[in-house]
Amino acid sequence: MKRDTNELYFQLVALLLSIIVVHTIFVTVVRPNAESILRQQADQVAAGGEYIVPRSFFIVIKDLEQESCFILMFWAAAIMGYKTRSALREHTMFNRPLINVQEGARILVEDAAQLSRPLESLPANERNLLLPRTLQAALMRFQVTANVQSANDAAITVCATESERLESELSMVRYITWAIPSIGFIGTVRGIGAALGQAHEAIEGNIAGVTSSLGVAFNSTFIALLISMVVMFFLHQLQLIQERLVLDSQNYCENHLLRFLKS
Numbered sequence: 589m590k591r592d593t594n595e596l597y598f599q600l601v602a603l604l605l606s607i608i609v610v611h612t613i614f615v616t617v618v619r620p621n622a623e624s625i626l627r628q629q630a631d632q633v634a635a636g637g638e639y640i641v642p643r644s645f646f647i648v649i650k651d652l653e654q655e656s657c658f659i660l661m662f663w664a665a666a667i668m669g670y671k672t673r674s675a676l677r678e679h680t681m682f683n684r685p686l687i688n689v690q691e692g693a694r695i696l697v698e699d700a701a702q703l704s705r706p707l708e709s710l711p712a713n714e715r716n717l718l719l720p721r722t723l724q725a726a727l728m729r730f731q732v733t734a735n736v737q738s739a740n741d742a743a744i745t746v747c748a749t750e751s752e753r754l755e756s757e758l759s760m761v762r763y764i765t766w767a768i769p770s771i772g773f774i775g776t777v778r779g780i781g782a783a784l785g786q787a788h789e790a791i792e793g794n795i796a797g798v799t800s801s802l803g804v805a806f807n808s809t810f811i812a813l814l815i816s817m818v819v820m821f822f823l824h825q826l827q828l829i830q831e832r833l834v835l836d837s838q839n840y841c842e843n844h845l846l847r848f849l850k851s
Contacts (some may be wrong), residue, residue, distance in 0.1 A: 593672065597775035599760070603659075614650075651704035653775030657768050661712045661815045664764040668826050671757070675829045681719040682836060686791045694850040700731035703845075719837045724748045726841055736849045742780040743841045748833050755829045758823070765819050772812020779805025 625644050648654070686707060689695060695703065704727045707720050714720060722743050729735075729742035 603663050606659045608664040614655050621646040648807045653771050654811045656771050657812050657815050660764050664819050678717050689696050689848045695848045697734045702725045722841050734851050747838045751834045768813045768816045772809040775808025776805040
């Protein structure tokens with residue numbers, strides 16, 4: 589419960605920081621530079637030059653939809669970074685001597701309590717990690733049932749439950765990866781709508797407004813899809829790390845404990 593509460597606080601703080609940092613950058617850097625470029629282009633047109641669609645990174649990302657996409661991207665990155673750190677911390681338990689059994693030895697029912705003591709003596713934050721919980725569940729089940737298959741089932745159940753929990757906790761990141769291109773499409777609709785509203789100016793020969801509005805439409809979709817691809821890549825990497833954690837925990841339990849049990 590405490591772990592879930594801490595993660596919720598982290599996500600809320602990460603969202604708030606993402607909003608503050610991204611909005612500050614857009615207000616102080618992106619939009620002033622974009623406005624300067626557009627102003628120079630407008631002055632050139634007023635002086636009798638031809639209108640050329642500005643090509644600049646600041647122009648491409650200046651709109652509200654792109655800002656929202658960047659906020660969601662950094663929020664998703666913070667959440668995935670938190671979960672990656674937790675998974676890597678779990679991996680450190682594989683290097684700890686949690687179960688000391690000599691090759692060729694046999695673990696009887698009366699030995700299970702003694703082997704459980706090192707696991708029970710771990711700090712609470714380490715005792716709640718996946719590998720100690722898996723080993724502890726297998727030893728307790730073996731101690732109660734004196735059945736090796738039952739101990740194996742207990743280990744598999746703990747790993748399967750953890751896999752489902754990790755999968756469900758990624759629902760927010762999946763929602764963000766869905767929301768980013770959706771926001772881009774909102775920008776597309778807004779830009780096309782604005783362009784249609786300025787169609788009469790284009791008929792009169794002034795295409796600047798229509799071109800600018802269409803730029804909003806295409807730029808928002810381009811940035812949203814690009815960011816979505818980046819977030820999806822790191823999401824799949826995180827899933828790979830978590831799946832390996834569950835499989836490695838199950839294999840560790842099999843190789844270091846279950847194969848030595850004797851009913």
